[in-house]
Amino acid sequence: MHDIRQIRENPEAFDAGLKRRSVEPQAQAILALDEQRRAVATRAQEGQSRRNEASKAIGKAMGQGDTATADALKAEVAQLKETLPALEAEEKELTVKLNDVLAGLPNIPVDDVPEGEDENDNVEVAKWGTPGDYAFSPKEHADIGPALGLDFETGAKISGARFTFLKGQMARLHRALAQFMLDTQTATNGFMECNVPLLVKDEAVYGTGQLPKFAEDLFQTTDGRWMIPTAEVSLTNYVQNEIVDNAALPLRMTALTPCFRSEAGAAGRDTRGFIRQHQFEKVELVTVCRPEESEAEHEKMVAAAESILQALELPYRKVLLCTGDMGATARKTFDLEVWLPGQQAYREISSISNCGPFQARRMNARYKPEGSKKTEFLHTLNGSGLAVGRTLVAVLENYQQEDGSVLVPEALKPWMGGLEKLVPQG
Template identity: 55%
Template sequence: MHDIRAVRADPAAFDAALARRGLAPVSTELLTLDSARRAAQTTAQEAQARRNALAKEIGQGKRSGADTSALEAEATNLRARMEGLDAEARAAEEAQTRILEALPNLLDADVPEGADEASNVVLHQHGELPNLPFTPKQHFELGESLGGMDFATAAKLAGSRFTVLRGHLARLERAIGQYMLNLHVDEHGYTETVVPLLVNDATMYGTGQLPKFAEDLFRTTDERWLIPTAEVPLTNTVRDEILQEAALPIRLAALSPCFRSEAGSAGRDTRGMIRQHQFTKVEMVSITTPEQSAEEHERMTRCAERVLTELGLTWRRIVLCAGDTGFGAAKTYDLEVWLPGQGAWREISSCSNCRDFQARRMNARFKPREGKGNLFLHTLNGSGVAVGRALIAVMETHQREDGSIAVPPVLRAYMGGLEAIQAA
């Protein structure tokens, strides 16, 4: 959410910031509504002052026996006028809010220009592309041949974009999630958190999923929403709170199922587990002061990178360009992993600094150690990482010519010491 005072202060700069995302200028419309709202409120306040004065005059007149009918008629007319002015102010404010809540976050100055993912910038790469001495298989070919990945049964149970995992592959997915959560909690200082998987409208609104992205979500018959990521409930834990600066930063992590309708992705990644309606992810969320958030963004991204390194994967960090940066983010790093079976880079983590964009929607603030008043918090979120995609990457990267999969050393303790997954 944006502060209308920032639009008033420099409307040209606000429109220029939106133009970086390919959006049309809106400051004139916003300021027209803002002026209408303020004018109606001012006139209503003046009318209220006049009504207060009339009340005294009427009281004095009645005590002295004077005719107060004209004064009473004026007071009645003023009351009706005030109701109309209040309605005008509310209508202008609601129209202004509808525009503001649909606008994406303003981008950091160092976000690269560009209209789409073709303009994203690779910052660095870890590891060389694997040079396997055989033709690598894709994860679904490996999973089906091992008897641990069943798409037909999943389709019977729930439809497309679901998977049933069995045996060692099911345990491998669980191992990956447990390993990542333990790493972030024990070594990276995140607090493990179990969150509701169903949330209300206010929670979805606070992190920016509503109203713009309702079609991407699953809604229950009692008007709750299945979470698309644990970012939503984790971040909203500070909604309507005023924190002490000494308590910051707050770092939270959750291993949870995530649910997405994948609206608009028909025909994309229809084979395998790349794009699912239900998947598991370790999510990291940080709540910071404005001064902390840029370094926290770097730190969070390094935490996700360590996961990929310890799993023995080849990965790269990318900074997203203006046209590819998500709605709520001011700056985003994507981590992409190389999948030998696909022969392609695929996103496995996205780490974003939202600055005060979500905090304004949530009314989440902190009290500085020095100075008066309360300031809006900064919020950050990052995948640490997507468990299903990590499973895919481990399978394709550590596959052997006979179709077996070597278990990365960091996961073996979670796998009962198993060093490789073989066909049954």
């Protein structure tokens, strides 16, 4: 959500920021609506003040025996009783309309975010690791996986497209990856482990920005709750409508959860394999902090996600997203893209975003700076640390052997019960 006061103070800067997002100028229309709302609010306040004054004056006039003045004042009060509710209703309607407009607009990118239209305009910041040199032609995970327990057919039979059934050693590898990530993010990287609700109310998905604009990408239950598309929703809303103790900041939280996405906005993409599923698991990282800390916390979160890839010895690159490829709530985003030898391409495995006060304003999440009597909005950040399914894909492809087996990464062996490799099952 945007701050209407900032738009009033500098409408040109607001429109310039939206232009970088390929959004038409909005400041003039927003300020006209704001002016209309404020005018109605002023009339309502003046009317209420006059009603209070007239009510007091009635008693005084009657005490003086001035019945004519008292009757006139009574008539005025009666008239105000009829008109004030209409003004209050109009003000409320205009406030809702203004908030709806503001809620539908994306966050403003920070200055160092590169201009661009899509992923082709993202900027590579760094690379880590060297893609393996294979004595054979490496296969894609969708070709390796079925013999190892990645059962696409059963998943589709039970639930339809974009669902997968994991069996035996493949299920063990998936569980090991998830536990390894969660243990690393808590014990090594200092994030507090949380176990969070998977079903949330409208206010929660509104707070993190999925509603109202991206409802089609979510699943909703029969009682009106939403299935979380990521633990970001539950973790970030921990501070919804709270004034967080300054001493508790920064809050660094993590959770391993199933995630549910209808993928309505990604129809036709990655339909083959395990990369884009309606249901998947992810270790999410969320940080809530003071404004002056958010840039450093962003770097810390990126490093936390990178630590998983480095421990698993998976080659990857770090990319700064351009204005046209960032999520709507982000003001700056780094993607980590892991190397997939079967595809001969780097593919996204983590996206880590700094949202500034954008989500906090929607959630009314604040803190009181030391020595200040006034509250300020917090900054929120989120990212994957990592997506479990996509990491499994990366392990299958990078550790594949010519005979169809897959070696277990050294860092993962303590979580695999001594299993050294996955072997094709007869």
